[in-house]
Amino acid sequence: MTPVGTAILGAGFSGLGMAIELARRGDRDFRILERENGAGGTWWLNRYPGCACDVPAHLYSFSFAPWPGWSRRYAPRGEIQAYLQALFESWALDHHTRFGTEVTAMEWHPSPGLWEIRAGDGRRWHARRVVLAAGGLARPAWPEIPGLDTFRGRAFHSQQWPSGEPLEDRRVAVIGTGASAIQFIPEIQPRVRALHVYQRSAPWVLPRRDRPVPGWRRRLYGRLPGLQRLVRWGIYWRLEPRVLGLVHHPALSFLHRSLARRHLKKQVPDPALRARLAPEHEMGCKRVLLSDDYYPAMTGGNVELVTEGIRRVTPDGILDDSGSLRRADTLIAATGFQATRPLPPGLVRGRDGLDLAQAWQDGPVAYKGTTVSGFPNLFVLLGPNTALGHSSVLLMLESQLQYVGQALAWLDRNPDRALEVRPGAQKDWNRRLQARLSTSVWNRGGCSSWYLHPETGHNATVWPGFTWQFRRGLRRFDPKAYLRPRIGRERAVSNA
Ligand code: NAP
Numbered sequence: 001m002t003p004v005g006t007a008i009l010g011a012g013f014s015g016l017g018m019a020i021e022l023a024r025r026g027d028r029d030f031r032i033l034e035r036e037n038g039a040g041g042t043w044w045l046n047r048y049p050g051c052a053c054d055v056p057a058h059l060y061s062f063s064f065a066p067w068p069g070w071s072r073r074y075a076p077r078g079e080i081q082a083y084l085q086a087l088f089e090s091w092a093l094d095h096h097t098r099f100g101t102e103v104t105a106m107e108w109h110p111s112p113g114l115w116e117i118r119a120g121d122g123r124r125w126h127a128r129r130v131v132l133a134a135g136g137l138a139r140p141a142w143p144e145i146p147g148l149d150t151f152r153g154r155a156f157h158s159q160q161w162p163s164g165e166p167l168e169d170r171r172v173a174v175i176g177t178g179a180s181a182i183q184f185i186p187e188i189q190p191r192v193r194a195l196h197v198y199q200r201s202a203p204w205v206l207p208r209r210d211r212p213v214p215g216w217r218r219r220l221y222g223r224l225p226g227l228q229r230l231v232r233w234g235i236y237w238r239l240e241p242r243v244l245g246l247v248h249h250p251a252l253s254f255l256h257r258s259l260a261r262r263h264l265k266k267q268v269p270d271p272a273l274r275a276r277l278a279p280e281h282e283m284g285c286k287r288v289l290l291s292d293d294y295y296p297a298m299t300g301g302n303v304e305l306v307t308e309g310i311r312r313v314t315p316d317g318i319l320d321d322s323g324s325l326r327r328a329d330t331l332i333a334a335t336g337f338q339a340t341r342p343l344p345p346g347l348v349r350g351r352d353g354l355d356l357a358q359a360w361q362d363g364p365v366a367y368k369g370t371t372v373s374g375f376p377n378l379f380v381l382l383g384p385n386t387a388l389g390h391s392s393v394l395l396m397l398e399s400q401l402q403y404v405g406q407a408l409a410w411l412d413r414n415p416d417r418a419l420e421v422r423p424g425a426q427k428d429w430n431r432r433l434q435a436r437l438s439t440s441v442w443n444r445g446g447c448s449s450w451y452l453h454p455e456t457g458h459n460a461t462v463w464p465g466f467t468w469q470f471r472r473g474l475r476r477f478d479p480k481a482y483l484r485p486r487i488g489r490e491r492a493v494s495n496a
Contacts (some may be wrong), residue, residue: 003125004031004127004128005029005408006127006130006408007031007115009130009134010033010034010133010134011038011039011040012135013041013043013062013397014382015032016032016093017062017133017381017397017401018131018401018404019032019096020091020093021404021405031097031125032096032097033101033117034097035101035102035428036100038081040081043103045159047056047161048187049187050183054074054208057072057080058070058219059232059395060080060392061075063232064398068219069218073209074208075261090489104120105117105118105349106130108375108378113128113377113418115130116143119138128377129379129408131404132348134156134343135201135382136387137336138337140159140335140338143176143310145175151314153329155332156332157332157333157334158180158181158333170329170330171317172188172195172331173198173317173318174195175198175332176199176200176333178289179287179289185197189300192301195302197303197304197306198310198320199277201300202278203288204256205263205264205289205290206260207292208291209292210292214215242391243390243391246464247437248439252286252452260288268295277295281446282441282446286451313331337450338451340363340461343360347379350374350376351376351420359374360384361421363453363456364384364457364460366383366426367429368473369463370400370474371420373420373421377419379400379407382397382400383400385433385437386463394419397473399470399475403474410477414484417485422481422482434459438463439463
């Protein structure tokens with residue numbers, strides 16, 4: 001059986017975007033392998049109440065597939081997933097896709113120049129090229145708290161919210177006050193008997209000013225796509241300058257800092273509670289959150305903000321560092337993702353058996369966030385240093401899609417060659433990147449965040465610049481940055 005041209009791992013924005021990029025180039029020789037049973041990636045997985053995107057919907061969608069029907073300024077999860085499902089259907093991706101397929105190992109064989117991909121259930125594929133579109137925020141991070149496994153009640157991570165979880169009349173403990181927690185806390189607060197929110201560090205919260213998009217405006221966008229593009233363009237240019245305050249001059253964020261402080265003062269009348277909800281790190285050091293209802297929820301009579309550290313979890317609740325035990329029936333870990341360790345060991349083995357998780361043990365590195373030295377014909381979408389603190393990550397993704405599209409077209413034109421980024425090119429790219437990051441608020445803002453590797457402090461996550469600088473860097477595929485080894489002759493391979 002002939003090998004697949006391109007295997008795409010993941011059916012979220014990245015994986016579907018890659019499939020569409022290939023289809024637009026007239027290449028239908030690809031297969032999408034997805035662990036879950038539907039398309040959507042993070043928007044399929046995260047189903048906690050109130051889940052939505054905090055980037056305006058017109059910018060949090062593909063530029064080549066505008067959707068006039070967004071019901072709100074910030075799209076709820078269900079609408080984003082429906083948008084991706086609609087793309088999946090309109091590009092007829094179903095017969096290219098294998099859902100329920102968890103890839104457990106992939107290995108590069110220089111002769112015949114193919115990736116061998118194995119699924120947990122024993123199925124096997126061979127592919128000339130692999131696009132890793134698994135997302136950096138897919139592996140939940142459980143907190144390392146003693147006694148967690150002894151808890152007798154219900155315990156789950158925010159990303160694994162059980163469908164129909166009954167919270168009525170429950171005593172609920174929430175660990176974490178990040179982007180996920182501040183979205184579901186206002187939703188569950190009115191339903192539960194008691195809510196204990198364990199905050200390690202207070203986030204900066206700006207008003208979200210979410211509102212419905214009136215029907216007439218949606219109809220207008222449908223009739224005048226140019227108008228919707230104009231709105232998108234306006235949002236883009238409103239958000240883009242914010243990176244200056246994050247990378248170059250924290251002082252430039254003063255307007256946002258005072259807006260956030262006023263927001264807190266207006267929504268939390270009690271000065272003692274307000275003081276405990278006030279962030280201590282530089283704004284932007286962690287992701288700045290947007291919410292209109294988080295602070296009001298925290299003032300609820302059934303809510304207690306706990307700022308003492310957690311000593312341990314007991315079978316009945318949580319014991320804090322001051323010795324107080326708060327009983328709980330449900331424990332929700334809103335503790336984020338293993339962003340600096342996005343892959344398990346042994347999943348991806350490149351040239352000479354090199355393990356990608358091992359190569360990335362001090363923090364992920366890549367060339368242009370996309371290719372990794374030692375891993376021929378492998379392309380990573382939303383890879384190292386492609387996350388943003390100020391705008392839509394889909395802008396970064398689209399730059400990568402057309403770059404990878406060009407690289408794959410180069411491989412089509414040179415079927416006897418592989419592409420592997422030169423170590424020197426990767427080093428240079430990262431040297432410049434890390435130099436810019438070294439003065440940024442992410443590295444120097446006085447907080448620990450998922451942007452930084454917990455042991456090395458290496459910032460493997462954020463792009464320190466304007467999105468158009470990244471786009472410019474990836475506009476043209478640059479074969480000279482790559483080793484182009486001749487690959488061995490093909491031998492018979494099997495595909496599941
Ligand atoms: P997160 O932002 O990493 O927040 C994790 C929270 O858990 C933080 O408050 C952290 O405290 C706390 N925490 C972690 N370990 C802890 C421990 N051992 N004890 C006590 N507290 C602990 O995670 P997230 O809220 O799931 O969001 C992750 C990312 O997903 C976001 O930054 C964003 O990129 C994405 N996201 C996006 C949206 C959106 O609207 N676009 C929505 C949700 C998520 P510290 O702050 O002290 O570390």
